[in-house]
Amino acid sequence: MSQKLKVLVAGTGFAGEGHVDAFRAAGAEVVGIVGRTKSVVDEVAGKLAIGYAGTDWSEALTTCQPDIVSIATPGGAHYEPIKQAIACGCHVFCDKPMTHSGETAVDLCDLAQRKGVKTAYAASFRYAPSVLHAKQLVAAGAIGEPLEVECISHFNLERDIPFGWSHRAESGGGRLNNNFTHSLSIVTSVVGEKILSVSGEVRDDLGKAPIVEGVHNFMTRRNFIPKDLSDPSLKWGESNVEWSYTVLAQLESEHAARPVSVLFKHGGLNPRFNEDHIVFYGSRGAIYIKGHYGSGQLYVWGQDKAWNAVSLPQEIVDAVPDVAGETEQCWHYLVQEFVKDINGETVPPYPTFKEGSQYQQLIDIIRKNGSWTDVSDLA
Template sequence: MKNKQNVRVLIHGTGFAGQGHAEAFRYAGAEVVGIVGRTPAVVQQVAEELNIPYAGTNWQEALAECKPDVVSIATPGGAHELPIKQALEFGCHVFSDKPLTADGESAHALYELATQKKLKTAFAASFRYMPDVIHAKRLVAEGVIGEPLEVECISHFNLEKDIPFGWSHRKEDGGGRLNNNFTHKLSIVTSIIGEKILSIMGEVRDDLGKAPIVEGVHNFKKRRDFIPSDLNDPSLKWGESNVEWSYTVLAQLESEFATKPVSVLFKHGGLHPRFNEDHVVIYGSKGALYIKGHYASGPMYSYSNNQWHEIPLPDDIKSDIPNVEGDTERNWRYLINKLVKDIQGDAVAPYQTFKEGAQYQQLIDLIRKNESWQDVSHLD
């Protein structure tokens, strides 16, 4: 038997995502040969902690030195475009966290370049790999709820308004709740219902306005630890938000299991408190599936005979769950495993690529225009 290709990986980004990507690629059997970051001391420390042989701050030099087969882009979205383009020009396959870029036009250009170069890509709107989402996809395909009619995705995060100012507050840096919540929700729904998005409309709103500027925030997951103790300190500087913190989106999806387009509601409040559970519900002509959690973390319930009852995960789905703490880290492992196997020439199920990354960014551009309103003030 011919030995499989040893897949060499170069990581761009040293924070939570970069470290998580590195571990996920190793889980898939790839070799992490280098990591690149902005700050020499930080990238050197992370490389030593993760036992990565090469650490640097110059991306193009790292590409030439490490000669990777695939690169992993784990920086904020506004910093994705140039290193992805350089990696594609170098001949590398690319795994990118979301968003792909800061706008639809540049995202589509990267998709076209990857297609032209015949390189493989993966786009990490990866919460479609939650175990109960995989189960729901199977149940819908089996006709358990009849024809799917509509889907409802509701979530409220109650995020601290005084989280330090950073990339998540800036459109040009890949911030906003559409980039960092809606992408996952849309991927969950298309996975279950069907990948063809027919139409979309929406409204966004900035409920924040500003955030304190604080130095020293490196790991996105630890940003809450840097909230200033005295927000009235006159020396404190503030940054202006220019992205949405709440959104409402309506979409229609084509489904092979339905005769009519399936209606979808996405409702998210980043700063608002929740009263009951966040959830994803798929309603059909003969029943419904309710999954608890903003990203469908479960458990799942089925509606039949006028009552709800919990559905356990099948053994085959449970046995396939990667052994790692954290939903985000587990879902990276699902997707990265597919990409690595695809690079090695194995047959794999379809996964989201730069095609979806570009499509999602174009949809976000449309939603942010807030052009769905009809003036009815003249009506009695």
């Protein structure tokens, strides 16, 4: 193209800065950034050398005339800005969760399809190097037919992190929105994208969190934990989201004759004893990846009946963006694919608002805790 694609970013925190870097690396021009607080957005724009900084999204769309908008705010603040951007004909790159509900996510998906704009949904840890490797191995038949997958993670999050969007469903909080979305994207990328059935249970293990002023960046919120939690003047906010979940799913796979069973088990506040992991079990072997998002070493159980560490193929090493941080690597990878697609290049399928809206509908279903059978009266 003779002219760079212009990008407008919503969000001034860790994700906003990460999206800026990713789009610049993909050859796009970041023309503006929008945030809630003028002093913060001015500071971030200055640090990142972005020409336009504002607090009014509608005004920014009119002034910057972007080709792409990049949404890097909490999920509860996604619906209206995306709706306005689609109406302006902008392509949309949106971090997870897509919105705060299945209904609003489906609405945005429909609007984007009718307008003919491209969308990308950044449940992007499917691009972690070992996950890409696992996908390649499963497709090559290394474990035979995939039968079962387990995703186990325990985050041991501090219970007294200041109250904010992560504590409220209407703001896009909860572990399903911010952990399950990545795990589901990883598994579907390896096994198959079609989700056949789901069952789940969620639990709020937290209850409340201290209200503290001045928290602007999600990644630095731990620095604001009050030193005296018994202070009678301290105010508290009520959580209304899950901090732990157990989900069972069945996926259709082109590599298997029968549906593949999947277990997603996450404890946001629980300590881990052994490492978090993802395992793909098959009829002739298994693949084990260290790390809750598959960012660690990959092992294969094969005919020798032993777990063997397997090195990344060179083509995967070469394809992974050379940037620090696994989150940033995955953003860069997806942004590259998205920009290439917009520019008319042929790229493999990547997650879009179709997947994002499906995930939000699944989260609504799981949160109902409607899968229990009362057996208290059994003889």
